[in-house]
Amino acid sequence: MAGLVLALLLAPVLALMSSTAAHAVDTLCLPDATHGCLAGTLRTEDGVLPDVTITVTDEAGAAQEVVTSETGKWNLRVDKEGPYTVKIDESTLPKDLVTDGEVKVTSKFGVTIPALITIRTENYSATTSKFDELLQSSVNGLRLGLLLALASVGLSLIYGTTGLSNFAHAEQVTLGGMLGYYLINVHGLGLWVGGVLVVILCAFSGWLQDRVLWQPLRRRGLGLTQLMIVTIGLSLALQYVYQYTVGARTVRVVQDNPEVSEFGPITITNQSIVAMVISVVVLAAVGYALLRTRIGRATRAVSDNPALAAASGIDTDKVIRLVWTVAMGLAGLSGILYALVTNGIKWDTGLQILLLLFAAVTLGGLGTAFGALVGALIIGLVVELSPVLGMPGDFKYATALLILILLLLVRPQGLLGKPQRIG
Incomplete structure (x- = not known):
């Protein structure tokens, strides 16, 4: 069954791989004894x-x-x-x-x-003030935080409704970026049409995962530890399928050099501005849906107490399936925006940001969507600001995790989490 899910999940990628890009590809140079x-x-x-x-x-x-x-x-x-x-x-x-x-x-x-x-x-100056660097890094950190928030909110919703820590969630981010590359760069779809199609395909993959894999496993009574091991296996399988189909190269959505805007000492591409605006609008829509709509209240009820929600007449299976669908769609959107505004996405990008996603969810409070948003923004700012404050660039991710550990020592439930009694 797991093999069937994996094959269906990756069908869009394998189908899109059937055509080749019109651009030049990397060549391999092999040195030898005479060259x-x-x-x-x-x-x-x-x-x-x-x-x-x-x-x-x-x-x-x-x-x-x-x-x-x-x-x-x-x-x-x-x-x-x-x-x-x-x-x-x-x-x-x-x-x-x-x-x-x-x-x-x-x-x-x-x-x-x-x-x-x-x-x-041409107008680059090698001398910049520390204040200007802080401003530029803060904007970069806010951009990264918003992209992480799109994925971490979905991860938090899944944990809140099912109690499952999905280690394969970051691979949906990779899937979104790669689907965006093949739909937009290779097949020539427009950025907006391709982006919408990526979100739909990723959301469908979430629906399919719950329908074929997670719901049957829940009904069989598997524990959370067993389900978590399944997510780890799915994550590894997806990583190596990406590596097999795409290779080790880095792909980027719309490789034309973007227009750049300057706001005082801050330089940012217009693509980054659009990506940040899209992230804010989507996150605001998710927050409104959770607070003001009937399905949002049902989702929060299932998250607070699944047994009581089921006794109240709420179809918990439908709510959980909707959460999986929305969460995978948000992760796919995060992936295509990540591939659009950063240096690109590759087969192991999900592995690189997985700990950042878990750090954001844990920092904000497990199972709290708004906590995941706050945690993602903090993690993004810390990652980008730490090199400016003297931390070596290779340790910027470790700095975010260190802050997470220190906060949990003081507030174990996270920033917006609720303290729980044990015993």
């Missing part, structure tokens, strides 16, 4: 830079040209050891981007040598 490789990736904070021409010149003056792929990567196989000069043709760069000049690298047989080329905007 070396020069390689690199061109990217900015707004994304990768495809179709940029790079000239590589050896010490004798012989020049070769290579063009970056759709993921911004390039490589060149050389048959001589020694110094090479690597230079970007600035006429092929997007508007307002320049380089600081050429770089020199030394090729060696049997190894791949990276060539690190600096790319900046």
Whole structure:
């Protein structure tokens, strides 16, 4: 049965894989005893830079040209050891981007040598104040927090109504980003049409999961620990299916360089602004539905006391199925927006953000949708602000988890959770 669910869940991805993108793809350079490789990736904070021409010149003056792929990567196989000069043709760069000049690298047989080329905007200034950095990082943190909130609210609703910690929830974020890439970039659907279709497909996958897998397992009386192990297995299976179908490359929705807006010291892409507005509107709609609609009150009743809700005439199975549907749709929306405004999404992106989602849900209060929203915003701000405050960039996720641990030592129920008596 689990195999059937997995096959049905991944049918959209496998179907969309049948066609190939029109853009250039990555090539593989394999060094050996008589050849070396020069390689690199061109990217900015707004994304990768495809179709940029790079000239590589050896010490004798012989020049070769290579063009970056759709993921911004390039490589060149050389048959001589020694110094090479690597230079970007600035006429092929997007508007307002320049380089600081050429770089020199030394090729060696049997190894791949990276060539690190600096790319900046024409009006870039290397001197920025700490206050400006804090403002920019705060906006980036708010953007990340809103994207995390879309997924963590659904995760919290699932926990509140079923008591299940769904370790496969973050893979729905990955699914949303990858479906967005194939529908919009590969199949040429518009951003809005493709985005709506992604949300519908992801929501359907949530309905299908509960109808075929989770409801039968609940009726068989499986405990929460057993169900949690099933979610871990589903998460691993989805990760490796993504890796098999897409590979290790990073995909990004709409790779054209976006328009950039400046608000004083804050620089943000128009795509990020739209993504943040969409997130706020959707989260507000979910909050209104939970507080003001009949199905929202039924959902809160099932979350508070499933047995009492069932005795009151509420169909708990229908409520739980609706929660699964909405939660997976929100995760898919989070995924397509994540792939749109960040550097892209890959097969293990869900694994990277899974702990952040659980941290947000736990920080705000388990089973509390509004707590998940508050927790996600805090986690997003901490992740982006910690490097500015002196924490090494590689430890920014660890900083968020450390704050979670410290808070739970003081308030175990989370920020908006209710204290419960044991015994």
